[in-house]
Amino acid sequence: MSHHPGPAGLFVSLLLALASVSATAADKVLLESIPPNVDRAGVLTAAREALDYRTWKVVAQDSDSVTATISRNAVDAKIRIIYSGSRLLYEDSARGKSKLDHTGRMVPTVTETPERWINYLRSDITENLQKKSVESSKAAPKVQEAARTEPANKSGTAVARMQELKQMFDAGLISADEYAKKRAEILRDL
Secondary structure (H helix, E strand, O other): OOOOOOHHHHHHHHHHHHHHHOOOHHEEEEEOOOOOOOHHHHHHHHOOOOOOOHOEEEEEOOOOEEEEEEEEEEEEEEEEEEEEEEEEEEEEEEEEEEOOOOOOOOOEEEEOOOHHHHHHHHHHHHHHHHHHHHHHHHHHHHHHHHHHOOOOOOOOHHHHHHHHHHHHOOOOOHHHHHHHHHHHHHHOOO
């Protein structure tokens, strides 16, 4: 005599099956290489800009990742883009909109994040990183020249210099190390 699980057992089996086949971030590479002159903050900014452009809602960000959600057509999706040294990895999950089952109950449908959504993000992030790489290459000599020519010991200009430095850091034009060194130099000159 064969035993057929009831709806609850079937649902649990389905969840266990999904959990066992979900890929880890290590299995999912968004970008194989990142331009070496774009720092972590610049990479995550490029990812956030691509997510915003594609109407994803950023729901969390930390020093190594950005997480966003989107609800479009019949799919609710979530992605976490992870900075991993010279690569960008991602984790994603998706579910379909709830539908009526044969008993009249609303049940979520199982689905995947459409591959084209991932490819759009990949393309947009690549484009954003190329722009940041070019900006960084152009800005590096200007930052070095400014450091040599700006007058020291002028407290009136220190605030302006700190504000400009912060803007350059936020825009991804200088690395965290360059920011910290220059900030310390400005403070030392007061």
